[in-house]
Amino acid sequence: GENVExxxxxxxxxxxxxxxxxxxxxxxxSNYFPWYKQELGKRPQLIIDIRSNVGEKKDQRIAVTLNxxxxxxxxxxxxxxxxxxxxxxxAASRSGxxxxxxxxxxxxxxVHP
Amino acid sequence: DVKVTQSSRYLVKRTGxxxxxxxxxxxxxxxxxxxxxxxxLGLRLIYFSYDVKMKEKGDIPEGxxxxxxxxxRFSLILESASTNQTSMYLCASSPGQGRTEAFFGQGTxxxxx
Numbered sequence: 001g002e003n004v005e006x007x008x009x010x011x012x013x014x015x016x017x018x019x020x021x022x023x024x025x026x027x028x029x030s031n032y033f034p035w036y037k038q039e040l041g042k043r044p045q046l047i048i049d050i051r052s053n054v055g056e057k058k059d060q061r062i063a064v065t066l067n068x069x070x071x072x073x074x075x076x077x078x079x080x081x082x083x084x085x086x087x088x089x090x091a092a093s094r095s096g097x098x099x100x101x102x103x104x105x106x107x108x109x110x111v112h113p
Numbered sequence: 114d115v116k117v118t119q120s121s122r123y124l125v126k127r128t129g130x131x132x133x134x135x136x137x138x139x140x141x142x143x144x145x146x147x148x149x150x151x152x153x154l155g156l157r158l159i160y161f162s163y164d165v166k167m168k169e170k171g172d173i174p175e176g177x178x179x180x181x182x183x184x185x186r187f188s189l190i191l192e193s194a195s196t197n198q199t200s201m202y203l204c205a206s207s208p209g210q211g212r213t214e215a216f217f218g219q220g221t222x223x224x225x226x
Contacts, residue, residue, distance in 0.1 A: 001172070009153070032213050043203070043217040044156070089155060099213040100146065100171075105155035 002027040004092050006104025014112050019080050021107045023090035024072040030092040032099055033066060033073050038087045038106075047088075048075070080111045116140070119204050119218040126225050132191040134221050136204030142216075143209025145187035149173065150201040150220070159202075162187055163209060194225045 003026040013019050025033075034049035050057045050064045050073065057064050061080075066073040077084055087108050091101035120135035138145065146161040158171030160179040168179050176198060180188045187206075191198055204218040 006155070034214065036215075043219050045217070046214050049213070093213065099207060099209070100144065100158065100161050101215055102158070102172075103148075103156040105153060 002030060002092055002094075002102040004090060004102050004104040006090050006107060008107060009105065010108045010110070012110045012112065013080055015080060015082060017080055019077045019084070019109055019111075021075045021088055021090065021109070022072060023074070023092075023104050024070075025092040025102075026071065027092065027094065028071065030094045032093045032095070033064070034091050034093075034101060035062075035064060035075050036089045036091065036103075038089065040086070044089060077109075080109075082111050082113050085109055085111045117204060117206055117216050117218040119202075119221050121221050122219065124221060124223045126191075126194050126223065128195060128225055130191075130194045130225075132194050132223065132225075134189040134191075134202055134204075134223070136187045136189070136206075136218055137185055138187075138206040138216070139185065140206070140208070140216075141184065142206035143184075144207045145181065146171070146205045146207075146215070147177075147179065147187070147189045148203045148205065150203055156203065159189065191223075194223075196225050199223060199225045 031052040036044035037047045038044040063076045087106045090104040093099045093101045117138045147159045148156040162181040178190045202221045205215045207215045
């Protein structure tokens, strides 16, 4: 089955800095890569996703890049704000597997004011 | 707005009890899943269902079973609760048929004593 590795497990930045979270996956058939944000005490929610037919996608301060050859993808947050503090999960899934996501272990992002 | 609702936010059960966790979604989604969330281990898939009465084992099915008698409802059953099943349980659903975002319930914090 799919295996998703996520690094780092904890990331501490100053407000205004950029943050990068990296994930690798093992199943070359995976073709959908979502990122979820889980604020303390709340449910995970999708913040951005990318499909294997594109290399980069951006939405305001967040962007995701995908390297299919190397089987890794990354989340980039620019101009971080305290409200970006949360646990971020990457995931990988594929159409043949009903898009059931396999998640990484999560990254706890702390943005210091 | 998609709503995924779990029947309990907090549960305390005794070792050996049979425990039922209920999840209901109101968007006619094909896929439903149960994940277990533990610190440092991320979200691990216990079981998923892609149709009524259909179920598939995830990565950690031991000690659990599921039931999906109606499309909107997916139940997780702990046949004989043990202390190592103390955890946060998250239900999720997704539309299926090529539509991919997973929507999560608010979670059930289960403590087995």
